[in-house]
Amino acid sequence: MSSPNRRVAQLRELLRRYNREYHELDAPSVPDAEYDRLFHELEELEAANPGLKTLDSPTQRVGGRPLTAFEPVRHAVPMLSIRTETDFGPGGAANFDARVRRELGLPSHLSVEYAAELKFDGLAISLRYESGVLVRAATRGDGETGEDVTHNIRTIDQIPLCLAGQAPAVLEVRGEVYMRRDAFDALNARQRELGEKTFVNPRNAAAGAVRQLDFKIAAKRPLSFFAYGLGEVVDWDIPLTHSGMLDALAAFGLPVCPDREVTRGAAGLIDFHDSIAAKRDKLPFDIDGVVYKVNDRALQTQLGFVSREPRWAVAHKYPAQEMLTTVEAINVQVGRTGTITPVARLAPVFVGGVTVTNATLHNIDRIRQLDVRVGDTVIVRRAGDVIPEVVDVVMDRRPLREESVDLLETRQVPQYEPFEMPTSCPVCGSHVVREEGEAAYRCTGGLVCTAQRKQALLHFASRRAMDIEGLGDKLVDQLVDVGLVRTPADIYRLGILKLAELDRMAAKSASNLLAGIDKSRNTTLARFIFALGIRNVGETTAKDLARHFGKLDGLIEAASREDESAALSVLQSVPDIGPVVAHSIRDFLREPHNVEVIEQLRANGVSWPEFEPSEVVPAGPLLGKTLVITGTLPTLSRDEAKALIEAAGGKAAGSVSKKTDYLVAGEAAGSKLDKAQELGVPILDEAALLALLAKQPE
Template sequence: MSSEVERRIAELRRLIEHHNYQYYVLDAPEVPDAEYDRLLRELQALEAAHPELATPDSPTQRVGAAPLKAFAEVAHAVPMLSLNNAFSEEDVVAFDRRAREGLGHDGELEYAVEPKFDGLAITLHYQDGQFVQGATRGDGYTGEDVSANLRTIHAIPLKLEDAPPWLEVRGEVLMLKRDFERLNADARSRGEKEFANPRNAAAGSLRQLDSRVTARRRLTFFAYGIGRVEGVELPPTHGEVMDWLGRLRFPVCPERRIVRGVQGLLHYFAELGAKRDKLPYEIDGAVYKLNRLAEQEALGFVARAPRWAIAHKYPAQEELTVVEAIDVQVGRTGVLTPVARLKPVFVGGVTVTNATLHNEDEVRRKDVRVGDTVIVRRAGDVIPEVVAILPERRPMRDLVTPLHEPFAMPTRCPECGAPVVKLEGEAAARCTNGLSCPAQRKQAIIHFASRRAMDIEGLGDKLVEQMVDKGLIETPADLYDVKKINLVKLSELERMAEKSASNLIAAIEASRHKDLARFILALGIRNVGEQTAKDLARHFGTLDALMQADAAMLMQVPDVGPVVAESILAFFAEPHNRAVIERLRAAQAWQDGAAQPVTAGHLAGKTFVLTGTLPDLSREAAKARIEAAGGKVAGSVSKKTDYVVAGADPGSKYTKAQELGVTILDEAQLLELLGEK
């Protein structure tokens, strides 16, 4: 009996660690979470019944242990030194020149390049393949023993096969973007303080005295080098060392490369920067290392940094600045958005003067006030936002009274003076004045003319603002009124010569007779996006049939529920909107079709969701192929979803599909399902 139990325990440990590796390292899970949980529960039960068979490397040890009173100190046998930084191409050229001069090398040097993770540096000690200790970098010479917390990180192997007698692996503990978002969402739901960024979240989680807290935080790990090794001869290059660590089942970054010379370094830096925002983790630069270990040893160290490596940093994505005012903007659907007017600050590669505060609840939760010093974040093309305030720098009237009052959303629209309402269950406050509000009027016309709607080329934001401000147009229907839109009146606008005016008139004329789906989208009905507009057009065939539909009829359309139906009914119940539609009818802005419920195609009735970047197909191409086969592409994962098609960096939709047990396909499987392979 005992031998059978031992064999089962060994098999369970092997299976669980295999699934840990597939999920946390390769991001390619083979079984649903429920099956994984069943295996883990069985192992826990067997170890509880046979405590003599429990071992430190068992997967059950990843759940955390009782809190420590303090961390013990760990002296690093090989110092964990920091890297010097490069902030410009000139700095990189100088680094390469110093390396070539130091080695007496006239040609191009070979470099190993990799992302510079924005996490926490740690070292892992393995004795005879067994994880025995892990520590933080600390001051480079002495760190903190965080072994109990590191055991909870599933990406870190607790036991190695074919390992040397002693191995010290260096790497970075970090939190993936999707796990950071989930952590903060949980904090918000409990009314707790949120973390400012994934690095702070990772550092704070790893340095918990209670490792059970760390176990709940979903940290991950990437190896990037070796500290000390005994009993094995290392390969001659850093790149080959990383490949060896990968074979030992350590997670190693797939974005690493081997390049030659300065141009290779700069090309990698630009390439990595272009996809920085799509990476599943935060980075703040690239790391360049001489690839040959003999060359690293020959160059050695200077002060507290190696001569053979450097960190090339991207412009900071977070900076400090001061809130000079808080204004309120009115969007296309009447949503009021508070916006912080900032003392100009250079962040994320541009000068930022405004940052969104999202809504009144967010402003109050973060307690942002005029005069506050704030952390502003801008990543890529994302709109800058205020992450947090520095309360210790708040201007005070006296020792206890802040100089400025808390923000309060206006009760009347700042654009038109109409009452502002906040519907139950919504965070947003809205102006009640519809298309009669100047701000909504402008945004409604801009949306109407957009590429996916009526596609009026040349009618951009600035031009619409001019045309509305000068009284040329008030509604989308005015675009087709020759008394309002003609060469004479358009030519009088700023930066509008006769040729530009003529081109715009031609573009407006070419936009007539759009198909019904585009026209429904162009109307800007709240909660009706591109796919829903297509479904409505296909189901009803004519605009009149749609306008006459009641809630029950609307909810016969796929994915139209009570909320969307209510938005459609409210839009068509507004006399002003009906009047605009009648004028657009007279202008022949759209053409009706016939009701065509989707019945053809072998994927009829199947709902797909696309996430991540597919190897060969663009998202639009994949969507077109699915729809041509009768399937539907939705924007979010639900119980009604049949398939999720996942590419690289899939994000939260992939996680939701796993949680709901939705079938996940890659591109090859999608093409096979479509009958194209």
């Protein structure tokens, strides 16, 4: 066999397989762009070698065979596909307009009127109405014969069971069943809750729903429909234009997409293509291009068909949002908050209008679900500004190696082992942990990790933490970028000469910053604990820890116990600290890098009053009481009110619950007041709060 013969045979086998996966199984293993590429290669080979063209070639047929589980439906008017324009740019529209004008023999000064529409990414359906009543719905199938899916189509609320107005004797409406993105996300969320397999994309979910034998399954999936064409019509004067026909279908009560336009010439088509491209990612459903149709139906008849496609219509696609490539490596990235995200390093691939070399794998659960490995051929998706992601693996392209079973037998196994998350941070070497109930892994080196450095420093200097006036975003960026500050301890080593060299930092500004830094050396234990940025430890928890332990060394000693259960037990003895927070505190304070920075801070003069635990509990009138503040108080700021409550032994909480003893309500109190009244929580105004604070403790 010659090379063209072999390649044609290979392509036909692949395309038949992909056709069956897409049209019959609703489980495509390759993206549309890969199918299109192979299809066009086969078309070119057959055009160059006419003797190789056969009637059973995929280029001469449409779609796949109907499933035997459904009753076959012979289409009175075949459901043919339309030609795809492979030029993604303006040339695609210009090429189509030039072909139409050439076929019609139009002079240069006359332009053609076109109906421009969206190319939906769903499942083609034919609806047959007789005397206005829906009697049958069928899939495209192979274009000549489809499958009867009436029982499922009836579950789609958008599709009328009876047409409005004076309906024709027979009206076959062609259109697309699809799933909105928000409906798709909600469906996958339910699938995850039930522990069932999620869907790769809305098209697969919609197609799978339409082709269920049990209509109850289809009814649970939120499907939608747009009409865009006609099949058989009896006893109806069809409007003279395609756009007029769509308006008439809408008048019958059928849903027609509003994103359509009547325009003229190549320039009009290009404008439509560009305007839809600009808002493609904001549409509530997926499209992969636009469709141009000669608007005048008489001209459509004059143009006719070639092979399997009408000459009067074309699909002008956008750059594919899904493409095939291979995984060359799997690494991890450390985010600003310490989250560790696995990333696939890819063979460069053009997808979504850009060349992509990296794609997120989200987390280890997603990797295991897909079973992504180095060497795999994967489907990469990029839509708009969304970070590229790996959405599926083409398993039959996985590289294999032989493994000996015994002296006489070998077996094929994957060439590469499954990926495992690192146990130490690739940036700073600190321990990596995964909190219970979380998908993500995190680096525990919050004070020393380069990836977290700027975030950690900004939090450390913030008003509710160390309150270093003048140390904001832009200055932190400069200090880190020039290498002056690596950890919070370096802040207290800064000198005026180095600071004065920074952009927009004169001697006076540097002097003011140093004064703010020096002032922050005298703080409280609660502020210092909060400033460390321990995950899940907010202001209230930091105060609880300070009140309970009295000394930082006592907290560090408790968290660092070798016996994990004993350490967690001690930490959870602090009021309102549960297992998640206790684990976070232990993970942070057992990391030697973090403890070293704490010691450096102390050595540079950062200090606070320390007490024995028995001395820490204030004996005030609000001892053991929980209060919530809402609205605007007449004279006290919220921070001032919280400070008074805590000084009197009370706790200032953020939300109302059954454990709330009082709600302090000011002007414009909102939902917290409603919740307190519902639960019967006593309501105080500012005067009542001050009176309560003035009482002597019992």
